[in-house]
Amino acid sequence: MKIFILSRNRPIFLWACLDSLYRHTRTPCRFILIDSASDDPLIRPVIEGFERRGMLAEIVWLKRNDATMVRAAIVERLDETDELFAFIESDVVLLPGSIGCWVARMAELMADPRLAMLGSLIDPDDFVSLDQARIAAPHLTEYELRDITHHEDPEARRHRPDPGQAVFSPHNPAGRLLMIRTEAVRRAGGATDSDLHDRLFELGYTTGISTEVRHRHLSLLNVYDYPAYDMNARNAYMYSLTYKAQAEQAIMAGLEQSGRITTEPDLHVVADGVRIDAERLDRVYRFTVPDAAEITLTCRRGFALQSVDRRPLGVSLGSLILDGVERLFDPQLQRGWYPAESAWRWTAGRAELPQVHSIELTVVGSVSYQTDPIEPMTDRQP
Numbered sequence: 001m002k003i004f005i006l007s008r009n010r011p012i013f014l015w016a017c018l019d020s021l022y023r024h025t026r027t028p029c030r031f032i033l034i035d036s037a038s039d040d041p042l043i044r045p046v047i048e049g050f051e052r053r054g055m056l057a058e059i060v061w062l063k064r065n066d067a068t069m070v071r072a073a074i075v076e077r078l079d080e081t082d083e084l085f086a087f088i089e090s091d092v093v094l095l096p097g098s099i100g101c102w103v104a105r106m107a108e109l110m111a112d113p114r115l116a117m118l119g120s121l122i123d124p125d126d127f128v129s130l131d132q133a134r135i136a137a138p139h140l141t142e143y144e145l146r147d148i149t150h151h152e153d154p155e156a157r158r159h160r161p162d163p164g165q166a167v168f169s170p171h172n173p174a175g176r177l178l179m180i181r182t183e184a185v186r187r188a189g190g191a192t193d194s195d196l197h198d199r200l201f202e203l204g205y206t207t208g209i210s211t212e213v214r215h216r217h218l219s220l221l222n223v224y225d226y227p228a229y230d231m232n233a234r235n236a237y238m239y240s241l242t243y244k245a246q247a248e249q250a251i252m253a254g255l256e257q258s259g260r261i262t263t264e265p266d267l268h269v270v271a272d273g274v275r276i277d278a279e280r281l282d283r284v285y286r287f288t289v290p291d292a293a294e295i296t297l298t299c300r301r302g303f304a305l306q307s308v309d310r311r312p313l314g315v316s317l318g319s320l321i322l323d324g325v326e327r328l329f330d331p332q333l334q335r336g337w338y339p340a341e342s343a344w345r346w347t348a349g350r351a352e353l354p355q356v357h358s359i360e361l362t363v364v365g366s367v368s369y370q371t372d373p374i375e376p377m378t379d380r381q382p
Helices: 010-024 043-052 068-078 102-109 130-136 142-149 184-189 191-202 220-226 233-241 243-252
Strands: 002-008 030-035 056-061 084-089 091-095 115-122 176-183 206-217 268-271 274-276 279-281 284-288 297-298 316-321 351-353 358-364 369-370
Touching: 002 010, 010 043, 010 084, 010 091, 010 142, 010 220, 010 351, 030 068, 043 056, 084 102, 091 243, 102 176, 102 206, 115 184, 130 220, 142 220, 142 233, 176 184, 184 191, 191 206, 206 220, 220 243, 243 369, 284 316
Parallel strands: 002 030, 002 084, 030 056, 115 206
Antiparallel strands: 084 176, 091 206, 115 176, 268 274, 268 297, 279 284, 284 358, 297 351, 316 358
C-alpha cells in the first residue's frame, strides 16, 4: 500500500510523526513523503535521517505550498492496482496498541466496499484549555487563542465509542490520518475532510473512525511549541481545499466563458435509481412517482460565490407539497436538507424524500453550478 505523508515546516512534529510510523508500521508499504515547500532549514535534515533509515521510498519536493500540487503528486503515483491508499499529515503521532499493525487493521476494516474513508481516534488529552493557552501565549487575542488551540473542533467533545465498537461515526473523520478507497475519492473529487465526507455519503458510501487505531494531533500543542504559527495562512490553505474554493478557481480559469458554469440546476427526482423529469411551469415543478423504496430530489451542486456561505447548495425551495400536503418545514426531512431560513429551505443537491406518489415544488433560489464538475483526484498538474 502507498502511504503519502504531507509535510510543511515544524520539524519537531515531523520527526515525531516519522518516528512513530517507522516504529509502528509492520505491513509492507511504500512511504512517499511530499514536502509542500517548507522553508524551515531543519526540515531537510529530519527527512534525510529517515531516508538513511531506509524508510522513505520517495521524496517529492514541491515548489509551492499549493493544495492543487499536492493532489496532483498523489494522483500521479496512484494506479489501477491501488484499491486503497493512506494519507497522513506530519503533525500526527501514531500511538502503540494491541492490534498489531495499524495499516493491516484499517485495511481489514475497509473490506466493507461501502466504507470509503476511515480515520483514527484522537487522544483528546492534548487539547489545551483556554486558561492554559492565555498563560502560554498572552500576546494572542481571544479569537487567535481559540483558533490555535482548535477549541471548536468536534473532537474536543471527547466522543467515545461503545465497548467493542470497531468503527464509529460521531462526526467526519479528520483528514490528518486517513485510509481512502481510491475509486470513491476519484468519483467524489478531493476536498476537505468534511466536504469529502458529505459528498461520499451522497454517492452511497460511508465513512468512519477506527476506535483501535489511535493518534496524537501535535498541532494542538502549537501554542507551546510554535506560538507564532500562522493560523491565517493555515485557514486560507484549508479553504482552498473546499469544493466552493475549487468552483471559484474554475470561474477564474474562464470556465464561465466556455459554457461550463450554469445557473440551471437540472432538478429531477430519482426513484430506486430511475430518473424522473418534471412537468415544469417556470419555477413550479410537478413529479409523478411510482412505488419506490428510495426517493431523492436531485440536482447539481454549487455555491453562493463571493459570499461567506461555504455550504454546497442545490436549490432553495419556497414550497414542497407531497401527496397534497405542504411538507417543506417538516423536521423529518433530514438528509440532504439544510435548516429552514425564513420562508425558504435549501437542499444540498441530493435530498431524501419519504415514499410519496406526487411532488409539487417551487424553486425560489439557485446558485452557480459547474456543468461538468472538476474532480481534482483525476486532474494532472501541468
